[in-house]
Amino acid sequence: MTAGVVDLRVEHLDRAVGISEATPRLSWRVIGAPQGAVVAAYEIEVARDQGAALRTRVESRESVLVRWPVAALRPRERAAVRVRVWFADGQSSSWSQVTNVERGLAAADWAVDFVSPSPAAPTDGPRPAHLLRTEFDMPAGVRRVRAHVAAHGVYDLEVNGSPADDSVLAPGWSSFQHRLRSQTFELDGLVQAGRNVLGVWLADGWYRGRLGFNGGLWDVYGADVAVMVQLEVQHADGRLELVPLRWRTTPSPITATGLYEGESHDARRHPHGWAEAGFDDGRWSPVAVLPRGDFTAAIEGPTGPPVRIVDELMPTRIERRPNGALRLDFGQNISGRVRITATAPRGHEVTIRHAEVLEDDELCLRPLRTASSVDSYTFAGDGQEIWAPRFTLHGFRYAEIEGWPADQAPEVIAQVVHSDMRRVGWFSSSNPLLDRFHENVVWSMRDNFVDLPTDCPQRDERLGWTGDIQAFAPAAAYLHESTGVLRSWLRDLAAEQREFGSVRNFHPWLECGFPADPAAGWGDAAVIVPWTIYERTGDRELLSEQLPSMMAWVDQVDVLARGTGLWNDSFQLGDWLDPQAPPDRPGDSATDAHLVATAYHAHTAALTARACDVLGYDAAAHRYTVIAKRARKAFNDEFVSPSGRVVSDTVTALSLAICFDLLATADQRAVAGTRLAELVREGDHLIATGFIGTPLVCDALVATGSIDTAYHLLLQTHCPSWLFPVTMGATTVWERWDSMLPDGSINPGEMTSFNHYALGAVADFLHRMVAGLSPATPGYRRVRVAPVLGGGLTHASTSHLSPYGLIKTAWTRTGSRLRLEVALPIGVEADVQVPGADRAVRVGWGTHTFDAVCRPAEDDPARPRLWNVHSPEDRSEMAEQGVVA
Structure with missing residues (x-):
């Protein structure tokens, strides 16, 4: 048997030196086992500083966040750890490579x-x-x-x-x-x-x-x-x-x-x-x-992980400006710095300016506000000198260098700087614009995870906004191993929540003129982010660590709602950056802000109840279930008519009602779904949502049967839309739908950034719905594979390096035929819903292929109707129609 154990990790770290945990948890992956092999036990060897190595065998198939098997590490103590697994047939894998674990100081x-x-x-x-x-x-x-x-x-x-x-x-x-x-x-x-x-x-x-x-x-x-x-x-x-x-x-x-x-x-x-x-x-x-x-x-x-230089980019274009300066285009908007290599006389100075975009063929500096973002270097005159700034950071695609030595070719690179998270999620499709958009989302996440999740890397802000990360957390967890970064940030949130008595709108908190009042969709990050991490990693300890913060937030809002469930009389940010809002008033959303507040109260109370249930706190689970039901009823009483019409008749309001399951009856849900699709179509499939509605609208449309409308919205290229920035050359996600206007001019609003991840939260929809992969149980022990076809796409695929190993799904439509391929690592099962099939099929680890044949399209050729060739009923119908499987 050639099976082996790889990627032995400690907590959520690649390097576990100086950690605070005395009993750190271990995770690993099994590779190379033959088809059908079943893991029956694992064996962990721990060689401590003193004494013989200890081996512990446990009859379990678990391999993720496994308990430390021996006595706790003392401060400063180091241990060498390796793992192997045993299979049901009595054979074992090879040992993993040794991973060193060292506790820091108490x-x-x-x-x-x-x-x-x-x-x-x-x-x-x-x-x-x-x-x-x-x-x-x-x-x-x-x-x-x-x-x-x-x-x-x-x-x-x-x-x-x-x-x-x-x-x-x-x-x-x-x-x-x-x-x-x-x-x-x-x-x-x-x-x-x-x-x-x-x-x-x-x-x-x-x-x-x-x-x-x-x-x-x-x-x-x-x-x-x-x-x-x-x-x-x-x-x-x-x-x-x-x-x-x-x-x-x-x-x-x-x-x-x-x-x-x-x-x-x-x-x-x-x-x-x-x-x-x-x-x-x-x-x-x-x-x-x-x-x-x-x-x-x-x-x-x-x-x-620490912040590191994780990539280096060569300029894609260099030009000499009329004033003699060099302009460099690195082809990608990044968070980082410029490194130069040159020879110049002693005392010669070069100055470097940075910008994300150009306007009227000049660096557009206005979006930086008061962040001057200027570096300068004075040469010592000692021959070739190599320099990059050490303690600053810029968000930029373009740089202009004044004073470059006239007799030398430019030798300049851009260093990409962020937390050294490993990439774990990928997506591709038959639509090049959609693929470029997905990469823009990836880059915006990278550029804004510099030790904590920020809003932007370039202007005088760069703060840990709660609303941005609560919207983006599912995409973040899928794209990169971000748990360690978010765990640290959540500890800051919880510590400041204890001090201030509330979750603030960004953490770490600064008294810099922004309202400190609790706001729905922002403070709810205290609940949504840890719950999302639990769903994607299975980390019960992190959930337990954050549960007091989750409960405190829901309790606070329950008091603000006076125990009625209706949160309707305090400061709110609402559907921030609704495209209908004026440039100078980004909070002027068409959606009732208190509808948003009440919806989030119901949602996060329900999530907190589920967290309590997972952790075995039955009385608390009941308490938060009651709070959630009360808020849900308040939402219906205040914002929903008996016929099912949501009073705030907007795309965001309807999407919240549908996705947060706030409607009392199936009939009301159907009415809301119909109206949502009408609004999207009446709006010419242009985006009508801000930070709150954007992550939800496509899911709400699909959940209520309007798949074609969801795809039309997703693939729209006119402004405002997800793909409009791509058509304008964007390499990251913009803060506003129209940060750059169709004529190439820059939005006049003060808040105009070209590198925010929040509106890229729809990447999670691409992974779950377009390519069809989502966790069915926490940590991807079981997954759901259920791609939703549409938009004229002929193929889509995604892969995710889950805690158990790489999971892949890919579907391809060729003429009238559809093929769905699913690859699962050992230890993972999948419920596979082939498009057109009546029910899902459960499969175990390995590679599986499913085929279907398209029926004649009766309504919209963009969304095929399918026969499942593995279904006897469908094969019978195909035979009646003269279709060959």
């Missing part, structure tokens, strides 16, 4: 204080970055060397002049007053016996730099910028030694840096050899010591 283990080069913030404005260095002696023959680091600001760690790892903008952004995230660096291969140096680049980042809109705020979390580095050595005999560090500091060559502002670097000021032993730092300054006890935030290990 709270009581931190024994050093923060050190700061700048304990008091200077005046507002882009501030310089700092260098810190310390030398220490390392004895020979040590077993392990670790640096545990936490920071106020963003930092890079160097060891003897080399980067300690490849992460950037560490430690990212969290609600710093509640949570600091630490990083553990394995320095074994970077230090040597004798004299060594630790060097730190340190800047404001999210901790002290400008954040928010309307001018933004400085020093949100504190006036200091500081780092805490605990260097520990474990000797061969197991003895642990804390290495004392004496830090010195000086201003760095980065003379000014800000996330919104950009970065200025003067290479003439670079102290060569500063992070190497023997450098004379006698003219450097001592650091200020900030006692650790003065800060109350909990220090946690990582839950998700």
Whole structure:
């Protein structure tokens, strides 16, 4: 037998060093087993720091988020783990590769204080970055060397002049007053016996730099910028030694840096050899010591991947502008930075400006608002120099460089920067515009998952908006392994919810002029995001961790609704960015905002009831079921006529009523479905929804039988539509349906971004309905395959690297014939609903092929009617019609 175990992971991490979990869960995939093999047991071997390896065999087919099989890891303890599985016939797979698991420090283990080069913030404005260095002696023959680091600001760690790892903008952004995230660096291969140096680049980042809109705020979390580095050595005999560090500091060559502002670097000021032993730092300054006890935030290990440079793009076009500047088009709107390679005289300066789009053949900078996004580099004159900004980030497709050396060809690349999530979902179809749109959704997700889910990567905002991610969470979970990033963000949400007594409209929260009032569809992220992650991963622990937050939100809204279920007398954002809203008033939706509020109250109360049921809290499940029923009744009493007409006669209102199952009778649902299709057709199949209605409208149409209308809406190319931006050359999803107008001019509204993922939430419909793959049980243990054909598409396919392995579905229509192919990994079953069949067929792992023959199209040739060639009844009808299977 050639079966093997691969992709052994710890929690939701690829690298499990410095984690906080004492009993981390394990997941793996089985490959190479022969058709029909059945997993009967797994065996886990754990080799700890001391003692013999322990093997634990469990009679179970489970392979996802499996419980830690031995005693809890102690702080700093490392274990080597491998897994194999046993089959029902008594044979075993090969062992997996070893995965190392290392717990970080517990709270009581931190024994050093923060050190700061700048304990008091200077005046507002882009501030310089700092260098810190310390030398220490390392004895020979040590077993392990670790640096545990936490920071106020963003930092890079160097060891003897080399980067300690490849992460950037560490430690990212969290609600710093509640949570600091630490990083553990394995320095074994970077230090040597004798004299060594630790060097730190340190800047404001999210901790002290400008954040928010309307001018933004400085020093949100504190006036200091500081780092805490605990260097520990474990000797061969197991003895642990804390290495004392004496830090010195000086201003760095980065003379000014800000996330919104950009970065200025003067290479003439670079102290060569500063992070190497023997450098004379006698003219450097001592650091200020900030006692650790003065800060109350909990220090946690990582839950998700770090931010990294994940891709590099060459320019697709370079032109010399009339003013002598170089304009570069990288062909893709990204979150990242530009790296240059050039030779120039000492003191020569180049300046780089960034923009997402052009207007009148110039960089369109107005959508950046006050985020200047300008980088500059002053050459040292020491030969070829390679530079990219270190502590800033831009959203851009175009860059203009002023001052490029006239005698040199441009050597410039764009570095794509975001959380290093692995891609797990794909889609393709016979419609090139639809495929490009799907890739635009993927890029917008990548560009907006820079440590937490943000709205946009370019302007003076870049905040963790709750409404955006609650709409997009199903697509996010399908496209990338995003659980670790979202878990961290949900912890911020819950911590700030406890402090403020409510979920805010973005987290981490800033008092930057936006209303703090709870709003439906935004605060509901507290419920929808953890429930979605549970559905897609099966992670009950995450659901349990977030359940208090879920319950608190629903309880709060129940109070705001005065126990009636009708939430109708408070601030709401409603169907934000309804295309009918004026550019300067994006909240002026045609849909009653309190209808939206009541609908979401019913929906998230029902989801919370289901979460309580999953976790075994029967009394709580009953309580939230009652709240959900009360809100559902209030929705019907207030917003639905006896005939079934929804009073707020809009596409969004009807889609909410249908998708959230808020209508009291089947007749009312039918009336709502008929009216929804009428509105879409009367609107010439143009989009009439904002952030709330857009993720739901296609599902609502299909659920009530209007498949052709759903496809016509989906594939519309006129403005407003999903595909209009694609026809205009978009490479990401826009914030507004008309961020760029048909004549190429830019929307005059203040809120005009070309890189938001929210309106791309329909990608989930492409996966579930067009290609036909959705989870039937949490974590994809069983899936539903039920493609909905239409739109003139001749093929569609999707694949998803589920927790159990790669699942693929693909259908192809050739003339009158339809073929559906389904590939399942071991451990997964599927209920396959062949188009045209009366019932689903359950199949196990392996590859399965289903065929059907199209009946003559009587109404709309875009949607075939099918005979299932595997059905005796259909074969009989085909014979009567003279059709050959």
